[in-house]
Amino acid sequence: MKEPKGHSYSFEQLQAFADGALDDALARDIGRHLAGCGECRAAVDRLRALDARIGQAESADAPAGYFETFGSRVAGRIAARRAAKERPLFRFPLWGLIPAAAAAGLVLVIALRTETPVPELTVRLPPATRFARTESAPATGLAGSPVAAAGKMLPAVGQKEARHHDPAAADAREADAVRTEPASDSRAKLAAPEPPLTGPSPAAPTALQARSEAVSPPAAGPARGTPRRDSRMAIAARTAIKARLRAPAEPATARAIVIHLPDGGAYCPAPEVAAAIAIELPTDD
Amino acid sequence: MSEQQNDQQLIERALAGDGPAYGRLVTKYQRAIYALARRMLRDHDLADEAAQETFVKAYFALKQYDSSFRFYTWLSRIAYNLCCDSLKERKRIIPLDAAPEPQSGDDPLEETAQNDTCARIRAQIDRLPHDQRAVVLLRADKELSYEDISSVLRIPMGTVMSRLHRARQALYGALKDVL
Structure with missing residues (x-):
């Protein structure tokens, strides 16, 4: 393409003019120049013709329906x-x-x-409390929950010892203290007045000890002889805890309960029983 | 509302999970992006692939879109890069010296003189050096300004103008008889 030489505007400026890429002021100036300069005008015309041809050749049509x-x-x-x-x-x-x-x-x-820390509530039953073998005590369990997962008899009074379960001692104590009866609904009974127990009523606890240290909840044991034992322990514990809860600042949210038996042993109710005691008592009162 | 504002609104809606908003952007720019890819690649199937992929890539990179540029410029840059990748791949598969010359059509009798001229122009454009060819093809539909082309190619605007100048000089020399 022949470029105009010795003119006021470069070929690139003329190209930008042809492409409409100049600002208005420069475009006006070049427009005025083109009116009087045939060579520059011809160059711009050639550029526009070439551009038009390129546009025509490069019109990329897609097949029908493509879009x-x-x-x-x-x-x-x-x-x-x-x-x-x-x-x-x-x-x-x-x-x-x-x-x-x-x-x-x-x-x-x-x-x-x-060990997962669980709040513990320790209850000491009166020394005279006994869990009789008589039939006068109601057979209780937990409403709606199988009490097959029973608590454990613990051999010693001390909490550290209580955490270490001795199955032999537990079995012996269990055989002495508890009769096996089938589980039955006991929720109402738990809330009802204490069942008759032989010996002095546990309703008046003499020693209660609330502790904040954590222990693991007892593992679930065999079902043998447990429903009634659990229910009686629960009733005794409930009475004791009730009394204790009347005092301020008691851990009502306790989930693990250790009941110290009058004979020096200790008892951890099954988790269900412990939970029932701890949960229901505050609202039951 | 300007085109840029309208696009920005659609982009924000698309980023917020509005699928149809992105669909509107696709509809708006599909022809231009396909045309760019078709010019670059000279093949419908390759252009189709590149055009679709442009919108897919743009969708997943929408958060990175810089609204100081036109959305179409950004799309063109993605499309251009994809086309370059496609061309490189094609060159790898078909060596350049083995590639057939662009032809006007299978049956010359059915080709009009106009089509012959167009094919000749395309052939001349394809003979340009890659950098000049890119500038000519990006400028072909006049949708992209010099500034847009400099953004797409990431070169200064003066370089765009000089490349365009050299390309036009070469094309004019080769196509003088049909202009």
């Missing part, structure tokens, strides 16, 4: 890409589960060896 589905195809790709991004980058083969299982086992062992 009607373009948007939905893009949407489909976006959905597929998004789904692929949300998918895990790789999947574990089966052997990959081995280290995962090992890690899970380790976590389980650590968890089992770690």
Whole structure:
């Protein structure tokens, strides 16, 4: 293309003029120049002709109907890409589960060896309290809850000892103190007046001790002989705790209860019983 | 409301999870982006792929969009880069010296003189150096200003003008008889 030489404006300026890329002031100046300069005007005309030809040649027409589905195809790709991004980058083969299982086992062992702190309420029953073998005591359980998971007899008075359950001593004490009866609804009975027990009523506790130290709740034991024992212990504990709750600042939210028996033993009610005592008593009062 | 403000509003709605808002942006720019890709790639299927991919990439990168640029300029940059990738891939698969020359059509009898001229112009554009060809093709539909082209190619505006000048000089010399 022949460029105009020795003119006021460069070829690039003329090109920008032809492309409409100049600011208004410069465009006006060049327009005035073109009116009097045939060479520059011819150059601009050639540029415009070439541009028009290029535009014509490069008009990229799509096949008929192409754009009607373009948007939905893009949407489909976006959905597929998004789904692929949300998918895990790789999947574990089966052997990959081995280290995962090992890690899970380790976590389980650590968890089992770690005691979860639970608020504890310790109740000391009066020395004269006895749990009779008579039939006069009602057979009780917990309403709506199987009392198969029973509490544990604990061999000693001291709390540290109480945490270490001795099954043999517990069995002996249990055989002496408790009769086995089938579980029955006891929620109402728990709320009802204390059942007749042989010996002095436990309604007047002589020693109550509330402690804030944490112990693990007792593990669930065998069902043998437990419903009635639990219910009687619960009733005794309930009475004692009720009295204690009348005093301020008692841990009414206690979930683990240790009942110190008159004979020097200690008893942890089953978790259900402990929970029932701790939860129901404040509202029952 | 200006075009840029309208686009910005649609982008904000799309970012907020409004799918149809992004659909409107696709509808608005699909022809221009397809045309750009078609010019760059000279093939419908490749252009279709690049055009769709442009909108998919733009969708997932919408948060990175700088509203100081026109949305179409941003889309054009994505499309241009995808086309360059596609061209590189094609060159890798089909060596340049083995690539067939652009042809006007299968049956010359059906080709009009106009089409012959257009094919010749396209062939001349394809013979330009890549940097000049890119500037000519980005400028072809006049949708992109010099400033937009400098943003797409990430080169100074003066370089855009000089590349365009050199490309036009070469094209004019080769196509003088049809202009």
